[in-house]
Amino acid sequence: MLLTASGCGGTVKWSDGQTGNSVTVSPKQSTRMSATCTNGGQTSNPSNNVLIQVGLTTSPCNTNVSVTAPxxxxxxxYQSSNTITGSASIEANASVQFKGQNYVQLNPGFQVKAGGVFKAFTGKCTELQTRQVVGGLQFLWEILWRPDNFIWMTERGGKISRVNPQTGAVQALLTILHIYSDGEGGLLGMVLHPSFALNPFVYVTYNYNPPQGPREKIVRFTYNSANNTLGNAFVLLQDISANVYHNGSRLVITPDLKLWRCIKCNAASPS
Structure with missing residues (x-):
């Protein structure tokens, strides 16, 4: 990285010891740099600090990690959900961290060469990790994380499911048969009652297609935890204007237990 100082009629000295109006720095870890100006025997106060942020390439969070190669x-x-052991050498141009949830163990052969930077500490893996939970879904719309530690979701074709986020196993709760899912319609928003343990109600909004053309309705179902199904459909509101396009719809229950529905413009054409 090139750092440049301006406005000094004398000699610029940087906090790493380099001199000159412009210097190139390659820190191994995040650091702050400042500069002073010496002119006519007088040296200024240090300039404002400049933070140089050095990113780290982070390993996956595996259970046990052994680092043996230089x-x-x-x-x-390197991070681990259990332990990290190291017997490698940290070269002069390297900045390395070991983070193990339970402990970090440095074995014979481990060394940090002059100019290298090494840190070791314990703690949980905190970096965001990504993985596919489940695939093969068709037009997934609503995704809810519930207190049962399952993902509840709707697919526009009419399916409501629970997903185990650890295993990816899908439990189909209900498939609504009279869904109108042409264009951008179908089974859309879903919300669960805030006191779900006492009132196991699931509210959904979806399109249907009576003779007068596409419409939308809001329906409440009751969850049966014994057999993981939804039943006892109760229509709260129906004959809501709908169309082929711009049917995006969401449901929200506010703290005063009012059910709110938002929808797009229901355009007659995709404009």
Whole structure:
């Protein structure tokens, strides 16, 4: 990285010891740089600090990690949900961190060469990790995380399901048969009653297609935890204007237990 100072009629000295109006720095870890100006025997106060942020390439959060090969890449972070053991050498151009949830163990052969930077500490893996939970879904619309630690979701074709986020197993709760899912319609928003343990109600909004043309309705179902099904359909509101396009619809229950519905413009054409 190139750092440049201006406005000094004398000699610029940087906090890393370099001199000159412009210097190139390659820190191995995040650091702050400042500069002073010496002119006519007088030296100024240090300038405002400039933060140089060095990113780390982070490993996946595996259970046990063993690092044995020499590490020469600048900015490497190894993490583990249990332990990390190391017997590698940290080369002069490397900045390395070991983070193990339970402990970090440095075995014979581990060394940090002059100019290398190494840190070790304990703690949980905190970096965001991504993985596919479940695939093969058709026009997924609503996704809710519920206190039962399952994902509840709707698919526009009419299916309501629960998903185990650990295993990806899908439990189909209900498939609504009279869904009108042409264009941008179908089974859309869903919300669960805030006191679900006492009132196991699931509210959904979806399109249907009577003779007069596309309409939308809001229906309440009751969840049966014994067999993981939804039943006892109760229509709260129906014959709501709808169309082929712009049917995006969401449901929200506010703290005063009012059910709110928002919808797009129900345009007659995709404009």
């Amino acid at each position: 590490i020469s890449n600048v900015g490497s972070k």
